[in-house]
Amino acid sequence: xxxxxxxxxxxxxxxxxxxxxxxxxxxxMDVIHKMDEVYxxxxxxxxxxxxxxxxxxxxxxxILSVLxxxxxxxxxxxxxxxxxxxxxxxxDFCGRELDSLRGTPIFDLFADDEARARAREMLSNxxxxxxxxxxxxxxxxxxxxxxxxxxxxxxFSAVGKSLGAxxxxxxxxxxxKAYHALRQAHEDLKRTQQQLLHSEKMASLGRLVxxxxxxxxxxxxxxxxxxxxxxxxxxxxxxxxxxxxxxxSREALAALRVELRIDRILDDLPPLIxxxxxGAERTRDIVDGLKRFSAIDRDENERFDLAEVIERAxxxxxxxxxxxxxxxxxxxxxxxxxxxxxxxxxxxMNLIQNACDATADRPSPTLAISGRVAEESIVLEFHxxxxxxxxxxxxxxxxxxxxxxxxxxxxxxxxSISYGIVERHGGRLSAANHPAGGALFxxxxxxxxx
Numbered sequence: 280x281x282x283x284x285x286x287x288x289x290x291x292x293x294x295x296x297x298x299x300x301x302x303x304x305x306x307x308m309d310v311i312h313k314m315d316e317v318y319x320x321x322x323x324x325x326x327x328x329x330x331x332x333x334x335x336x337x338x339x340x341x342i343l344s345v346l347x348x349x350x351x352x353x354x355x356x357x358x359x360x361x362x363x364x365x366x367x368x369x370x371d372f373c374g375r376e377l378d379s380l381r382g383t384p385i386f387d388l389f390a391d392d393e394a395r396a397r398a399r400e401m402l403s404n405x406x407x408x409x410x411x412x413x414x415x416x417x418x419x420x421x422x423x424x425x426x427x428x429x430x431x432x433x434x435f436s437a438v439g440k441s442l443g444a445x446x447x448x449x450x451x452x453x454x455x456k457a458y459h460a461l462r463q464a465h466e467d468l469k470r471t472q473q474q475l476l477h478s479e480k481m482a483s484l485g486r487l488v489x490x491x492x493x494x495x496x497x498x499x500x501x502x503x504x505x506x507x508x509x510x511x512x513x514x515x516x517x518x519x520x521x522x523x524x525x526x527x528s529r530e531a532l533a534a535l536r537v538e539l540r541i542d543r544i545l546d547d548l549p550p551l552i553x554x555x556x557x558g559a560e561r562t563r564d565i566v567d568g569l570k571r572f573s574a575i576d577r578d579e580n581e582r583f584d585l586a587e588v589i590e591r592a593x594x595x596x597x598x599x600x601x602x603x604x605x606x607x608x609x610x611x612x613x614x615x616x617x618x619x620x621x622x623x624x625x626x627x628m629n630l631i632q633n634a635c636d637a638t639a640d641r642p643s644p645t646l647a648i649s650g651r652v653a654e655e656s657i658v659l660e661f662h663x664x665x666x667x668x669x670x671x672x673x674x675x676x677x678x679x680x681x682x683x684x685x686x687x688x689x690x691x692x693x694x695s696i697s698y699g700i701v702e703r704h705g706g707r708l709s710a711a712n713h714p715a716g717g718a719l720f721x722x723x724x725x726x727x728x729x
Contacts, residue, residue: 350449352417352427355434357443360385360402372450374420385446390416390424402431402446409433414451426451495562502558505551512548515539582727585614585623585657589648592627600635603644610650614657615727618704626697626708630661630720633693637665637718652726656706661720667712676710 410431427448638644706724713719
Protein backbone atom coordinates (compact mmCIF):
# COMPACT_ATOMS: atom_id res chain seq x y z
CA UNK A 280 0.00 0.00 0.00
CA UNK A 281 1.46 3.31 -1.15
CA UNK A 282 1.58 6.25 1.33
CA UNK A 283 -0.16 9.46 0.25
CA UNK A 284 -0.19 13.00 1.58
CA UNK A 285 -3.29 14.10 3.40
CA UNK A 286 -4.29 16.39 0.62
CA UNK A 287 -4.07 13.80 -2.09
CA UNK A 288 -7.14 12.06 -3.42
CA UNK A 289 -7.33 8.62 -4.98
CA UNK A 290 -9.10 8.20 -8.26
CA UNK A 291 -12.81 8.02 -7.80
CA UNK A 292 -12.59 9.38 -4.29
CA UNK A 293 -15.02 12.21 -3.60
CA UNK A 294 -13.57 14.74 -1.18
CA UNK A 295 -15.28 17.20 1.08
CA UNK A 296 -15.80 20.81 -0.02
CA UNK A 297 -12.76 23.06 0.59
CA UNK A 298 -10.46 20.15 0.49
CA UNK A 299 -7.38 20.81 -1.71
CA UNK A 300 -6.80 18.68 -4.74
CA UNK A 301 -3.29 17.64 -5.33
CA UNK A 302 -1.82 19.80 -8.17
CA UNK A 303 1.42 19.67 -9.94
CA UNK A 304 4.17 22.34 -9.68
CA UNK A 305 3.64 23.46 -13.30
CA UNK A 306 0.07 24.48 -12.55
CA UNK A 307 1.16 26.68 -9.66
CA MET A 308 3.81 28.33 -11.80
CA ASP A 309 1.21 29.15 -14.44
CA VAL A 310 -0.99 30.74 -11.82
CA ILE A 311 1.88 32.84 -10.53
CA HIS A 312 2.73 34.00 -14.06
CA LYS A 313 -0.87 34.93 -14.73
CA MET A 314 -0.98 36.95 -11.51
CA ASP A 315 2.21 38.78 -12.53
CA GLU A 316 0.70 39.62 -15.92
CA VAL A 317 -2.51 40.90 -14.31
CA TYR A 318 -0.50 42.99 -11.85
CA UNK A 319 1.62 44.40 -14.68
CA UNK A 320 -1.50 45.28 -16.66
CA UNK A 321 -2.96 46.97 -13.60
CA UNK A 322 0.20 49.05 -13.21
CA UNK A 323 0.10 50.06 -16.89
CA UNK A 324 -3.58 50.96 -16.59
CA UNK A 325 -2.82 53.03 -13.51
CA UNK A 326 0.03 54.87 -15.25
CA UNK A 327 -2.13 55.53 -18.33
CA UNK A 328 -4.96 56.70 -16.06
CA UNK A 329 -2.63 59.07 -14.23
CA UNK A 330 -1.36 60.47 -17.55
CA UNK A 331 -4.90 61.01 -18.77
CA UNK A 332 -5.81 62.64 -15.47
CA UNK A 333 -2.78 64.94 -15.81
CA UNK A 334 -3.78 65.88 -19.36
CA UNK A 335 -7.35 66.40 -18.23
CA UNK A 336 -6.17 68.62 -15.40
CA UNK A 337 -3.95 70.53 -17.83
CA UNK A 338 -6.88 70.99 -20.23
CA UNK A 339 -9.11 72.13 -17.39
CA UNK A 340 -6.48 74.63 -16.22
CA UNK A 341 -6.10 75.91 -19.79
CA ILE A 342 -9.87 76.30 -20.22
CA LEU A 343 -10.10 77.98 -16.81
CA SER A 344 -7.29 80.40 -17.67
CA VAL A 345 -8.96 81.28 -20.97
CA LEU A 346 -12.34 81.82 -19.31
CA UNK A 347 -10.74 83.90 -16.56
CA UNK A 348 -8.83 86.09 -19.01
CA UNK A 349 -11.88 86.79 -21.19
CA UNK A 350 -12.98 90.40 -20.96
CA UNK A 351 -16.38 89.57 -22.44
CA UNK A 352 -19.19 88.24 -20.27
CA UNK A 353 -19.82 84.51 -20.73
CA UNK A 354 -22.81 82.52 -19.45
CA UNK A 355 -23.35 78.76 -19.98
CA UNK A 356 -27.05 77.80 -19.90
CA UNK A 357 -29.04 74.61 -20.24
CA UNK A 358 -31.90 74.19 -22.69
CA UNK A 359 -34.28 76.00 -20.31
CA UNK A 360 -32.08 79.05 -19.92
CA UNK A 361 -30.86 78.10 -16.44
CA UNK A 362 -27.31 79.24 -15.69
CA UNK A 363 -24.87 76.36 -15.29
CA UNK A 364 -21.60 78.25 -15.29
CA UNK A 365 -19.95 81.57 -16.15
CA UNK A 366 -16.64 83.39 -16.14
CA UNK A 367 -14.95 86.00 -13.97
CA UNK A 368 -16.14 88.86 -16.15
CA UNK A 369 -19.74 87.87 -15.39
CA UNK A 370 -19.01 87.94 -11.67
CA ASP A 371 -17.29 91.32 -11.90
CA PHE A 372 -20.10 92.74 -14.02
CA CYS A 373 -23.12 91.69 -11.94
CA GLY A 374 -21.42 91.58 -8.55
CA ARG A 375 -22.60 88.04 -7.69
CA GLU A 376 -20.52 84.91 -7.21
CA LEU A 377 -20.96 81.93 -9.52
CA ASP A 378 -22.39 79.76 -6.73
CA SER A 379 -25.31 82.14 -6.33
CA LEU A 380 -25.77 82.45 -10.10
CA ARG A 381 -25.86 78.74 -10.85
CA GLY A 382 -29.38 77.39 -11.07
CA THR A 383 -30.97 80.81 -11.68
CA PRO A 384 -32.54 81.88 -15.00
CA ILE A 385 -30.38 83.96 -17.26
CA PHE A 386 -33.31 86.33 -17.71
CA ASP A 387 -32.80 87.56 -14.12
CA LEU A 388 -29.62 89.28 -15.34
CA PHE A 389 -31.55 91.70 -17.53
CA ALA A 390 -32.43 95.18 -16.36
CA ASP A 391 -36.24 95.26 -16.48
CA ASP A 392 -39.33 93.36 -17.54
CA GLU A 393 -39.25 94.77 -21.05
CA ALA A 394 -35.64 93.64 -21.51
CA ARG A 395 -36.49 90.21 -20.10
CA ALA A 396 -39.43 89.88 -22.49
CA ARG A 397 -37.22 90.82 -25.43
CA ALA A 398 -34.58 88.38 -24.23
CA ARG A 399 -37.10 85.53 -24.04
CA GLU A 400 -38.24 86.39 -27.56
CA MET A 401 -34.77 86.70 -29.07
CA LEU A 402 -33.11 83.92 -27.08
CA SER A 403 -35.99 81.47 -27.29
CA ASN A 404 -35.32 77.84 -28.21
CA UNK A 405 -31.93 77.70 -26.50
CA UNK A 406 -29.52 75.51 -28.31
CA UNK A 407 -31.43 75.47 -31.60
CA UNK A 408 -30.43 78.71 -33.32
CA UNK A 409 -27.68 81.27 -32.97
CA UNK A 410 -28.19 84.95 -32.19
CA UNK A 411 -25.65 87.63 -33.14
CA UNK A 412 -25.25 91.24 -31.95
CA UNK A 413 -28.47 91.42 -29.95
CA UNK A 414 -28.25 94.59 -27.85
CA UNK A 415 -30.11 94.37 -24.51
CA UNK A 416 -29.69 96.19 -21.17
CA UNK A 417 -28.25 94.26 -18.19
CA UNK A 418 -28.19 95.23 -14.53
CA UNK A 419 -24.65 96.05 -13.39
CA UNK A 420 -23.20 95.52 -9.92
CA UNK A 421 -23.77 99.17 -8.98
CA UNK A 422 -27.43 98.92 -9.93
CA UNK A 423 -26.98 100.83 -13.16
CA UNK A 424 -28.30 99.77 -16.54
CA UNK A 425 -25.62 98.91 -19.12
CA UNK A 426 -26.43 98.03 -22.75
CA UNK A 427 -24.66 94.83 -23.78
CA UNK A 428 -24.19 93.33 -27.23
CA UNK A 429 -25.07 89.63 -26.86
CA UNK A 430 -24.23 86.57 -28.95
CA UNK A 431 -25.84 83.16 -28.37
CA UNK A 432 -24.31 79.94 -29.74
CA UNK A 433 -25.80 76.42 -29.32
CA UNK A 434 -23.71 73.69 -27.63
CA PHE A 435 -24.01 69.95 -28.20
CA SER A 436 -22.87 66.70 -26.60
CA ALA A 437 -20.47 64.22 -28.21
CA VAL A 438 -23.39 62.44 -29.84
CA GLY A 439 -24.94 65.66 -31.15
CA LYS A 440 -27.58 66.12 -28.47
CA SER A 441 -28.50 69.72 -27.66
CA LEU A 442 -27.25 70.71 -24.20
CA GLY A 443 -28.16 74.40 -24.20
CA ALA A 444 -26.22 77.46 -25.27
CA UNK A 445 -23.27 79.72 -24.53
CA UNK A 446 -24.14 83.42 -24.28
CA UNK A 447 -21.37 85.99 -24.57
CA UNK A 448 -21.70 89.75 -24.32
CA UNK A 449 -19.69 92.95 -24.39
CA UNK A 450 -20.81 96.23 -22.84
CA UNK A 451 -21.69 98.58 -25.68
CA UNK A 452 -20.85 101.63 -23.59
CA UNK A 453 -17.13 100.94 -23.85
CA UNK A 454 -17.40 100.53 -27.62
CA UNK A 455 -19.34 103.76 -27.89
CA LYS A 456 -16.76 105.57 -25.80
CA ALA A 457 -14.00 104.19 -28.01
CA TYR A 458 -15.88 105.18 -31.19
CA HIS A 459 -16.57 108.63 -29.75
CA ALA A 460 -12.91 109.09 -28.84
CA LEU A 461 -11.87 107.92 -32.30
CA ARG A 462 -14.36 110.25 -33.97
CA GLN A 463 -13.22 113.14 -31.78
CA ALA A 464 -9.58 112.43 -32.64
CA HIS A 465 -10.50 112.35 -36.32
CA GLU A 466 -12.27 115.71 -36.04
CA ASP A 467 -9.31 117.19 -34.16
CA LEU A 468 -6.97 115.90 -36.84
CA LYS A 469 -9.14 117.45 -39.58
CA ARG A 470 -9.18 120.80 -37.75
CA THR A 471 -5.42 120.65 -37.25
CA GLN A 472 -4.93 119.85 -40.93
CA GLN A 473 -7.11 122.80 -41.94
CA GLN A 474 -5.17 125.06 -39.58
CA LEU A 475 -1.87 123.87 -41.01
CA LEU A 476 -3.08 124.40 -44.56
CA HIS A 477 -4.30 127.85 -43.60
CA SER A 478 -0.94 128.59 -41.95
CA GLU A 479 0.90 127.52 -45.09
CA LYS A 480 -1.42 129.66 -47.16
CA MET A 481 -0.85 132.66 -44.90
CA ALA A 482 2.90 132.06 -45.02
CA SER A 483 2.74 132.12 -48.82
CA LEU A 484 0.67 135.29 -48.74
CA GLY A 485 3.14 136.82 -46.30
CA ARG A 486 6.00 136.19 -48.72
CA LEU A 487 3.97 137.94 -51.41
CA VAL A 488 3.34 141.17 -49.55
CA UNK A 489 6.62 142.84 -50.45
CA UNK A 490 6.47 141.66 -54.07
CA UNK A 491 2.86 142.73 -54.55
CA UNK A 492 3.58 146.10 -52.95
CA UNK A 493 6.39 146.69 -55.46
CA UNK A 494 4.22 145.35 -58.25
CA UNK A 495 1.35 147.69 -57.41
CA UNK A 496 3.62 150.66 -56.82
CA UNK A 497 4.56 151.07 -60.50
CA UNK A 498 1.09 151.30 -62.09
CA UNK A 499 -0.36 153.27 -59.19
CA UNK A 500 2.50 155.79 -59.33
CA UNK A 501 2.05 156.03 -63.10
CA UNK A 502 -1.70 156.64 -62.72
CA UNK A 503 -1.11 159.16 -59.93
CA UNK A 504 1.39 161.11 -62.03
CA UNK A 505 -1.02 161.17 -64.99
CA UNK A 506 -3.88 162.35 -62.76
CA UNK A 507 -1.78 165.24 -61.45
CA UNK A 508 -0.89 166.22 -65.03
CA UNK A 509 -4.54 166.00 -66.06
CA UNK A 510 -5.46 168.20 -63.10
CA UNK A 511 -3.02 170.91 -64.23
CA UNK A 512 -4.26 170.62 -67.81
CA UNK A 513 -7.85 170.93 -66.60
CA UNK A 514 -7.04 174.16 -64.78
CA UNK A 515 -5.48 175.67 -67.91
CA UNK A 516 -8.39 174.55 -70.08
CA UNK A 517 -10.82 176.07 -67.56
CA UNK A 518 -8.96 179.41 -67.75
CA UNK A 519 -9.03 179.38 -71.54
CA UNK A 520 -12.71 178.42 -71.70
CA UNK A 521 -13.54 181.20 -69.22
CA UNK A 522 -11.90 183.80 -71.47
CA UNK A 523 -13.73 182.32 -74.45
CA UNK A 524 -17.12 182.59 -72.69
CA UNK A 525 -16.40 186.18 -71.62
CA UNK A 526 -16.10 187.14 -75.30
CA UNK A 527 -12.42 188.08 -75.30
CA SER A 528 -11.04 189.27 -78.62
CA ARG A 529 -9.53 186.92 -81.11
CA GLU A 530 -6.06 188.38 -80.51
CA ALA A 531 -6.37 187.98 -76.74
CA LEU A 532 -7.60 184.41 -77.08
CA ALA A 533 -4.72 183.57 -79.41
CA ALA A 534 -2.20 185.03 -76.98
CA LEU A 535 -3.79 183.16 -74.05
CA ARG A 536 -3.81 179.93 -76.06
CA VAL A 537 -0.07 180.25 -76.62
CA GLU A 538 0.55 181.22 -73.00
CA LEU A 539 -1.40 178.27 -71.60
CA ARG A 540 -0.01 175.87 -74.22
CA ILE A 541 -3.47 174.64 -75.10
CA ASP A 542 -2.31 172.92 -78.29
CA ARG A 543 0.29 170.92 -76.37
CA ILE A 544 -2.31 169.96 -73.80
CA LEU A 545 -4.62 168.68 -76.51
CA ASP A 546 -1.78 166.60 -77.95
CA ASP A 547 -0.90 165.13 -74.52
CA LEU A 548 -4.47 164.28 -73.47
CA PRO A 549 -4.89 161.03 -75.51
CA PRO A 550 -1.64 159.37 -74.33
CA LEU A 551 -2.27 160.54 -70.77
CA ILE A 552 -5.75 159.02 -70.77
CA UNK A 553 -4.55 155.81 -72.42
CA UNK A 554 -1.68 155.53 -69.94
CA UNK A 555 -4.02 156.05 -67.02
CA UNK A 556 -6.38 153.39 -68.31
CA UNK A 557 -3.48 151.01 -68.85
CA GLY A 558 -2.17 151.61 -65.31
CA ALA A 559 -5.63 151.09 -63.86
CA GLU A 560 -6.08 147.85 -65.81
CA ARG A 561 -2.63 146.71 -64.68
CA THR A 562 -3.59 147.37 -61.07
CA ARG A 563 -6.87 145.55 -61.60
CA ASP A 564 -5.03 142.50 -63.01
CA ILE A 565 -2.66 142.41 -60.04
CA VAL A 566 -5.50 142.67 -57.55
CA ASP A 567 -7.47 140.05 -59.46
CA GLY A 568 -4.51 137.68 -59.40
CA LEU A 569 -4.05 138.30 -55.68
CA LYS A 570 -7.75 137.62 -55.08
CA ARG A 571 -7.50 134.37 -57.01
CA PHE A 572 -4.47 133.33 -55.02
CA SER A 573 -6.14 134.20 -51.71
CA ALA A 574 -9.14 132.04 -52.71
CA ILE A 575 -7.17 128.93 -53.63
CA ASP A 576 -9.42 126.79 -51.46
CA ARG A 577 -12.24 127.26 -53.96
CA ASP A 578 -12.57 124.46 -56.47
CA GLU A 579 -12.58 126.12 -59.87
CA ASN A 580 -12.70 124.50 -63.26
CA GLU A 581 -12.00 127.10 -65.90
CA ARG A 582 -9.72 127.47 -68.85
CA PHE A 583 -6.68 129.69 -68.27
CA ASP A 584 -3.22 130.38 -69.67
CA LEU A 585 -0.52 128.75 -67.57
CA ALA A 586 2.14 130.96 -69.20
CA GLU A 587 0.50 134.05 -67.66
CA VAL A 588 0.35 132.34 -64.28
CA ILE A 589 4.07 131.52 -64.48
CA GLU A 590 4.91 135.10 -65.48
CA ARG A 591 2.89 136.53 -62.59
CA ALA A 592 4.37 134.06 -60.08
CA UNK A 593 7.94 134.88 -61.18
CA UNK A 594 7.24 138.60 -60.96
CA UNK A 595 5.72 138.43 -57.48
CA UNK A 596 8.41 136.17 -55.97
CA UNK A 597 11.29 138.08 -57.53
CA UNK A 598 9.94 141.39 -56.21
CA UNK A 599 10.24 140.05 -52.66
CA UNK A 600 13.46 138.04 -53.23
CA UNK A 601 17.09 139.16 -53.11
CA UNK A 602 18.23 141.50 -55.84
CA UNK A 603 20.75 138.98 -57.23
CA UNK A 604 18.18 136.18 -57.67
CA UNK A 605 17.68 135.68 -61.40
CA UNK A 606 14.94 133.70 -63.10
CA UNK A 607 14.92 132.86 -66.80
CA UNK A 608 11.67 131.73 -68.42
CA UNK A 609 11.55 129.85 -71.70
CA UNK A 610 8.03 128.60 -72.27
CA UNK A 611 5.63 128.71 -75.24
CA UNK A 612 3.57 131.94 -75.47
CA UNK A 613 0.36 130.07 -74.62
CA UNK A 614 -0.16 127.06 -72.39
CA UNK A 615 -3.93 126.41 -72.10
CA UNK A 616 -4.93 124.47 -68.98
CA UNK A 617 -8.28 123.69 -67.37
CA UNK A 618 -8.53 123.97 -63.60
CA UNK A 619 -7.98 126.54 -60.84
CA UNK A 620 -5.60 129.36 -61.79
CA UNK A 621 -5.29 130.38 -58.14
CA UNK A 622 -4.24 126.91 -57.02
CA UNK A 623 -1.85 126.53 -59.94
CA UNK A 624 -0.32 129.91 -59.13
CA UNK A 625 0.39 128.65 -55.61
CA UNK A 626 2.23 125.67 -57.11
CA UNK A 627 4.35 127.89 -59.35
CA MET A 628 5.16 130.28 -56.51
CA ASN A 629 6.08 127.41 -54.15
CA LEU A 630 8.52 125.98 -56.69
CA ILE A 631 10.07 129.39 -57.40
CA GLN A 632 10.28 130.25 -53.70
CA ASN A 633 11.91 126.89 -52.93
CA ALA A 634 14.53 127.56 -55.59
CA CYS A 635 15.13 131.00 -54.11
CA ASP A 636 15.62 129.52 -50.63
CA ALA A 637 17.79 126.64 -51.88
CA THR A 638 20.20 128.99 -53.70
CA ALA A 639 20.50 131.49 -50.84
CA ASP A 640 24.19 130.67 -50.24
CA ARG A 641 25.16 130.85 -53.90
CA PRO A 642 26.96 133.99 -55.17
CA SER A 643 24.76 134.06 -58.29
CA PRO A 644 21.49 132.28 -57.49
CA THR A 645 19.58 131.34 -60.63
CA LEU A 646 16.49 129.43 -61.66
CA ALA A 647 15.77 128.28 -65.19
CA ILE A 648 12.14 127.58 -66.07
CA SER A 649 11.60 125.78 -69.36
CA GLY A 650 8.42 124.41 -70.88
CA ARG A 651 7.27 122.43 -73.86
CA VAL A 652 4.18 120.77 -75.24
CA ALA A 653 4.57 117.01 -75.66
CA GLU A 654 1.64 115.33 -77.39
CA GLU A 655 -1.34 116.20 -75.14
CA SER A 656 0.68 117.28 -72.11
CA ILE A 657 2.50 120.36 -70.88
CA VAL A 658 5.91 119.69 -69.35
CA LEU A 659 7.55 122.35 -67.15
CA GLU A 660 11.03 122.02 -65.63
CA PHE A 661 12.38 124.12 -62.75
CA HIS A 662 16.18 123.80 -62.52
CA UNK A 663 18.11 125.78 -59.90
CA UNK A 664 21.84 125.97 -59.21
CA UNK A 665 21.51 125.05 -55.55
CA UNK A 666 23.10 122.06 -53.76
CA UNK A 667 20.36 119.66 -54.86
CA UNK A 668 18.89 116.91 -52.72
CA UNK A 669 20.52 114.50 -50.35
CA UNK A 670 20.05 111.09 -52.07
CA UNK A 671 18.26 109.77 -49.00
CA UNK A 672 15.74 112.62 -49.01
CA UNK A 673 14.61 112.57 -52.64
CA UNK A 674 11.80 110.10 -51.90
CA UNK A 675 10.62 112.23 -48.93
CA UNK A 676 10.48 115.61 -50.65
CA UNK A 677 6.68 115.58 -50.96
CA UNK A 678 5.98 114.08 -47.52
CA UNK A 679 3.94 116.38 -45.25
CA UNK A 680 6.04 118.28 -42.67
CA UNK A 681 9.33 117.18 -44.22
CA UNK A 682 11.70 120.12 -44.61
CA UNK A 683 15.44 120.69 -44.66
CA UNK A 684 15.05 124.34 -43.69
CA UNK A 685 15.95 125.56 -40.19
CA UNK A 686 13.27 125.60 -37.51
CA UNK A 687 10.87 128.48 -38.07
CA UNK A 688 11.84 128.88 -41.73
CA UNK A 689 9.39 126.42 -43.26
CA UNK A 690 6.31 124.36 -42.46
CA UNK A 691 7.18 121.38 -44.64
CA UNK A 692 3.76 121.60 -46.32
CA UNK A 693 4.44 123.67 -49.43
CA UNK A 694 5.61 120.86 -51.70
CA SER A 695 3.09 118.41 -50.23
CA ILE A 696 0.23 120.80 -51.00
CA SER A 697 1.65 121.49 -54.47
CA TYR A 698 1.83 117.75 -55.16
CA GLY A 699 -1.84 117.36 -54.23
CA ILE A 700 -2.90 120.33 -56.38
CA VAL A 701 -1.07 119.02 -59.45
CA GLU A 702 -2.52 115.55 -58.88
CA ARG A 703 -6.06 116.98 -58.64
CA HIS A 704 -5.48 118.69 -61.99
CA GLY A 705 -4.71 115.30 -63.55
CA GLY A 706 -0.95 115.90 -63.65
CA ARG A 707 2.21 114.78 -61.92
CA LEU A 708 4.90 116.57 -59.90
CA SER A 709 8.32 114.92 -59.47
CA ALA A 710 11.70 115.86 -58.03
CA ALA A 711 15.24 114.75 -58.82
CA ASN A 712 18.85 115.89 -58.88
CA HIS A 713 19.85 117.44 -62.19
CA PRO A 714 22.84 115.80 -63.93
CA ALA A 715 24.51 119.22 -64.14
CA GLY A 716 23.93 119.87 -60.44
CA GLY A 717 21.11 121.46 -58.48
CA ALA A 718 17.52 120.38 -58.02
CA LEU A 719 15.07 119.64 -60.82
CA PHE A 720 11.29 119.78 -60.38
CA UNK A 721 9.14 118.56 -63.24
CA UNK A 722 5.45 119.44 -63.61
CA UNK A 723 3.32 117.55 -66.14
CA UNK A 724 -0.23 118.78 -66.81
CA UNK A 725 -2.83 117.78 -69.40
CA UNK A 726 -3.11 120.25 -72.27
CA UNK A 727 -6.55 121.84 -72.67
CA UNK A 728 -7.92 121.05 -76.10
CA UNK A 729 -10.84 122.45 -78.06
